[in-house]
Amino acid sequence: MIRFESQRVSLWYMRLALVLFCLQVTMGLWLSINYAFTLPQELVDVFAFSTARSIHTNVLVAWMLLGFMGGTYFILPLECDRDLYSTKIAWAQLIIFAGAAVTAVVGFLFRWTRGKPLLEIPFPLNILIVVAALLFITNVALTIMKSKERTALQWMLLGGVVSLALLYLFGIPFYQNLNTDYFYWWWVIHLWVEGSWEVVTAAIVAFIIMEVTGVDRKVVEKWLYVETALFLFTGIVGTGHHYYWIGAPDYWLWWGGVFSALEPLPIVLMVVDTWMHVRERKNPIINRLTWTYIIGLAIYHLVGAGLWGFMHTLPPINYYTHGSQITVSHGHLAFFGAYALLNLTIFYFAFPRAKNIRRYRDTAGQWGFWIMSISMFLLGLVFGIAGILQTYLERFLDIGYSTAHITMMFWFRIALIIGIIFLCGVLTTVWHLFTLKPLEEGTAE
Amino acid sequence: MTGKGARLIFWIGTLSSAAIFLWMTYDFHRQTPKYTKVDQLTSEVVAGKKVWHKYNCNDCHTILGFGGYYAPDMTKSFYRLGENNLVTIIRNPEVVYAKSFRKMPHLGVSEGEARQLVAFLKWTGTIDNRHWPPQDEKFVKAYQEREKRVHKLDIVDIAVGACGGCHSFENRGRNVAGDFNDIAKRITYDKGTLVRYILNPQSVRPGIAMPPQNVDRETAEEIADFILALKVHKEVRR
Numbered sequence: 001m002i003r004f005e006s007q008r009v010s011l012w013y014m015r016l017a018l019v020l021f022c023l024q025v026t027m028g029l030w031l032s033i034n035y036a037f038t039l040p041q042e043l044v045d046v047f048a049f050s051t052a053r054s055i056h057t058n059v060l061v062a063w064m065l066l067g068f069m070g071g072t073y074f075i076l077p078l079e080c081d082r083d084l085y086s087t088k089i090a091w092a093q094l095i096i097f098a099g100a101a102v103t104a105v106v107g108f109l110f111r112w113t114r115g116k117p118l119l120e121i122p123f124p125l126n127i128l129i130v131v132a133a134l135l136f137i138t139n140v141a142l143t144i145m146k147s148k149e150r151t152a153l154q155w156m157l158l159g160g161v162v163s164l165a166l167l168y169l170f171g172i173p174f175y176q177n178l179n180t181d182y183f184y185w186w187w188v189i190h191l192w193v194e195g196s197w198e199v200v201t202a203a204i205v206a207f208i209i210m211e212v213t214g215v216d217r218k219v220v221e222k223w224l225y226v227e228t229a230l231f232l233f234t235g236i237v238g239t240g241h242h243y244y245w246i247g248a249p250d251y252w253l254w255w256g257g258v259f260s261a262l263e264p265l266p267i268v269l270m271v272v273d274t275w276m277h278v279r280e281r282k283n284p285i286i287n288r289l290t291w292t293y294i295i296g297l298a299i300y301h302l303v304g305a306g307l308w309g310f311m312h313t314l315p316p317i318n319y320y321t322h323g324s325q326i327t328v329s330h331g332h333l334a335f336f337g338a339y340a341l342l343n344l345t346i347f348y349f350a351f352p353r354a355k356n357i358r359r360y361r362d363t364a365g366q367w368g369f370w371i372m373s374i375s376m377f378l379l380g381l382v383f384g385i386a387g388i389l390q391t392y393l394e395r396f397l398d399i400g401y402s403t404a405h406i407t408m409m410f411w412f413r414i415a416l417i418i419g420i421i422f423l424c425g426v427l428t429t430v431w432h433l434f435t436l437k438p439l440e441e442g443t444a445e
Numbered sequence: 446m447t448g449k450g451a452r453l454i455f456w457i458g459t460l461s462s463a464a465i466f467l468w469m470t471y472d473f474h475r476q477t478p479k480y481t482k483v484d485q486l487t488s489e490v491v492a493g494k495k496v497w498h499k500y501n502c503n504d505c506h507t508i509l510g511f512g513g514y515y516a517p518d519m520t521k522s523f524y525r526l527g528e529n530n531l532v533t534i535i536r537n538p539e540v541v542y543a544k545s546f547r548k549m550p551h552l553g554v555s556e557g558e559a560r561q562l563v564a565f566l567k568w569t570g571t572i573d574n575r576h577w578p579p580q581d582e583k584f585v586k587a588y589q590e591r592e593k594r595v596h597k598l599d600i601v602d603i604a605v606g607a608c609g610g611c612h613s614f615e616n617r618g619r620n621v622a623g624d625f626n627d628i629a630k631r632i633t634y635d636k637g638t639l640v641r642y643i644l645n646p647q648s649v650r651p652g653i654a655m656p657p658q659n660v661d662r663e664t665a666e667e668i669a670d671f672i673l674a675l676k677v678h679k680e681v682r683r
Contacts, residue, residue, distance in 0.1 A: 034515065038546045041539050048550040049515050050504030115498030117512050152452075174498075176491045178569055179481050182509055183473060218448065225451035233458035236466045245577035246509045247480035248473055255469065259462075319577065323510030323518055395579050400621070401517040402547055409546070 001353045004077035006084035009091060011354050013070025014347050016098055018430045020063035021340070023105075025426050027056040029419045035405075035412035047109075054108045054120045060335065061118065062101045067343030068164075068200050069093075069136055072157060074350045075207050076140060079154055080147030085139050093135040100128040116181075118189060119171040126172050133165040152221045153203050156228060160199035167191050179247040186242045193334075194235035194263065201342050202228050202270070205297070208349050209274065212290055213281035223273045230266035238263050241313040245322060253315045260313040264306030267298075274298040289362040290348050292369055297341040300373065304333030304380070320395045325408065326387030333380040336372075344369075344429065351433050359439040364432040371425030379418045386411040480573045493565025496558045505549075509574065516549065521581035523563065523570040524588045529659035530610035531566065532559045543654045587617065600671045607660050607668060622655065629675035639669040 002008065033039070034049045073090055077083055084090060104121045107113070113120040121129065140161055144154045171188040175181035206224045210217060240256025274294060285291060308330040312321045321327070352360050386408040393404035477483065497503065505516040522531065534541050536559055538549035554562070576582050587605070604625065605614055611622040634642060634649070642649040643665040645657050658665070 031515075039548060041543075041548050041551070044548040044550045045539075048505070050501045050513060050550075053504045053513055053515070054501065111501065113498075113501045113504075115501040115503055117503050120501070120504070174495075176486060176494065177477065177481055177483065178494065178509065179477060179572060179574075180474075182511060183470075185511070222446060222448055222451045225448075225455045226446075229451075229455040229458035233462045236459075236462040237469075239466065240469070242511075243473075245574045247477070247572040247574045249469075249476050249480075250575075252469070255465070319575075319579065323507045323512075323514065323578065325514060328514055398580055398583070402545065402621075406546060 001356050001358070004083045006087045006090070007074050007077050007350075008354065009084070009087050009094070010070040010073035010350060013066045013073065013094060014343075014350060015434075016094070017063040017066035017070060017343060018347070018433060020059045020066065020101070022423075022426060022430060024056055024059040024063060025419070025423050027052050027059065029416065029423060031056060032412050032416040032419055036409055036416050037413075051108050051111070054113060054117075055105055057118045058104060058108075058120060059101075062097075064197075064335075064339050064343060066097070067339075067346060068161075068197070068204075069097075071204050071343070071346035071350070072136075072140060072161065072200070074346070075204060076143055076154075076157070078211075079151060079157075079207060080143055081149070082143070082147055085142035085146060089135050089139045093132045093139070096128050096135070097132040100125045100132070116171070116185065119185065123172070129168070130165070133168065137162055137165055151217075152224060153207055156199060156203040156206075156224060160196050160203060164192060164196040164200070167196060182246050183243065183248070186239055190239045190242055191236065193338075194238060195232060197339065198231040198235060198266075199228055201338065202231065204342065204346060205270070205274070205294070208290075208345060209277045209294065211349070212283065212294070213277050214283035215277045215280060220277070223269075227266050227269050227273065230262075230269060234259050234262040234265060238313075241315075241318065244315055244318055257313065257315050261310060263313075264302065264310050267302045267306040271298040271302050286359060287348075287352065287362060289365045289369065290345070292366070293341065293345040293348055296369065296373060297337070297345050300333075300337030300341055302337075303377075304330070304335075304337030308333050308380070320391050321387065324387045324390045324394075325383050326391065329380050329383035329387055332376065332383060336376045341373075347433055352436055355436055357436055357438045360436045361439050362432075364428055368425050368429030368432055372422060372429065375418050375422040375425060379415060379422065382411050382415045382418060386415075482568065482571045485568055485571065487564070487568075489561055489564040490568040491565075493561035493563070493568075496554070496562045497565055499558075500552045500554060502562075508569065509572070510577065516547070518578050518581075519566055519569070520572070520574070520578060521570045521585055523567040524584040525581055526610040527606060528563050528567075529607070531563050532556070532659065533656040535559045535562060537656055540654065541656050600667060603664065604668050604671050607658065607664065611655070625672055626675055629672050632672075632676075636666070636669050636673060639672065640665045643668060 030052050031049065034052070073084060100121070104125050107122065107125075108120065112122055114122055137158075140158055144150070144158055147154070167188050170184045173184075175184065202224055206220050209215065210220045237255050237259040240252045241260040243252040243256060275298070278291065278295065312318055312326050312330060348365070352358070389407055389411070390404050393399045393407065394401060497508075502508075502519070503512040505513040507514055507516075507518045509520050510518065526534070534549070535552075535554050536556065537551075539551045542548055570585070576585075601614060601617075605617045608625075609617060612625055612628070613623075614625040632639070638649060640662065643658050643660065644662070646653045646655040647657070660668070
């Protein structure tokens, strides 16, 4: 069912992304062990929490970017009705990107790092990433230029990936002043997550919904414009909720507070939009799992990124919760809800088509989805409880940091158990995706 | 709504938000010297920031509330711990945290690097960030109080300033290693031993977790007098 031969390159992006996803979750388990138990000094000296955390977070960024790139390469030929401009460029880009990622992970083990959370990759590797990004943009742009028809979706996708690459540049220089350093750090982290990534998400979700439901393009594109407008309108100034306590002018409290309070709005719109399209679908349900993922994505996105984020970005609350495990709770739910589920939705859209499977056996996939979704939600709650405990003990009762953390050890043991269950869900899903089997026609679904 | 209307909303929304944001970025840069004491941003401080990055401190510790969430926030750590405690912890974490449930890796930071790092943390502590983190405010206030009365420092200020990173006295300092009142009750040292103990704890009690204190002999003697005075005071009162 692959219509263009060049779409196949995207599958290797997705396969690599899935492998990195497993590595990310394994590292996460190791991090929770650090919290839950006292490790011997010799082990801490060799493989410190910081090393494991840099792998956990960088691999997260890497697999999600690979997922976005793969998704774009799978969707773009369909949307442009022609092959990619160059499959060779796509391959070169994958090899450069993967090479940089693997070198980075190995480098972290030997403390080769820039020491900037989430942006630890040393300067030479950054250059490679930039080269890969430029190849990607060139390929996407030229594919769009050569297509017969121009659509809103193409522009949205191109705009998203261009801003993604541009914003990355702000994380590369060394800033002498710590507050300026963090000011621009958020240009990458926040404006990515709540800007460029959301634009790419909105475009990809719109495309998948259009393909799966058969709803009219005009209707989908109109929603896409309004959603993206709201994402950017609230998300850009919403960056301010990271500027409360870094030594920035006071008005950021207001602007950041108001705009980040509005941030759930576009996500609500996205849920409503998805729901309407699913209800007014013209195509019959073929694979139930794809639907589960689309609706799961919309709702989880709203809860994790929207509600959880809304709750602790109001300045009077944030004053106490900032820099606590509450942020960890929000981070996990938001990244899983918005982007992990998005990538998996793309994978479930692409893999069966690439393997020429119309209907697939989806029992393992269903188990994977529900195990992951429920255990991640519980994990968010456990981190939330730990965070509330921490906030109360540390910020209200004025108890020292370490003493407050002793009470959290219990909750991190629970987090470890839930994490193991989550890993089982991930492995089930990855195994299911790698070994999709067609469902014999005539068998009940 | 027409497709045209939707496009209009898109452009107006995005551009207005971007315009507000860019103007605020401009204003942020304009006001940064005021909020962050740029005049005190010396090459020593910048070198310290590079040390901070070199050892990837930020992936365990948070600073300004961002980072690893695994170890304490360092924004106001200079006020909380003071220079000597910071240097001791950075250079000998395996000694300081020998009995703690939480371990810090021994990173092999040199003495010079540790001093640069302290300069960076001292400067970071001066960032005017609306009194965040809240729990460190009391250390900032105590420090400023001591600064203001630098010529009239009493012995309590000296003792809490030097030892308050671990010991407490009448609700001041951090109670990690015991309150001076309790310690005074417990110990049997004479002044000479206590001074030796403060300067090099291992020479008096091998295996003890307390790090060697980087105070001069004179200060150590004053602190020893202070602690021993608590003992006498207690006994007389009883």
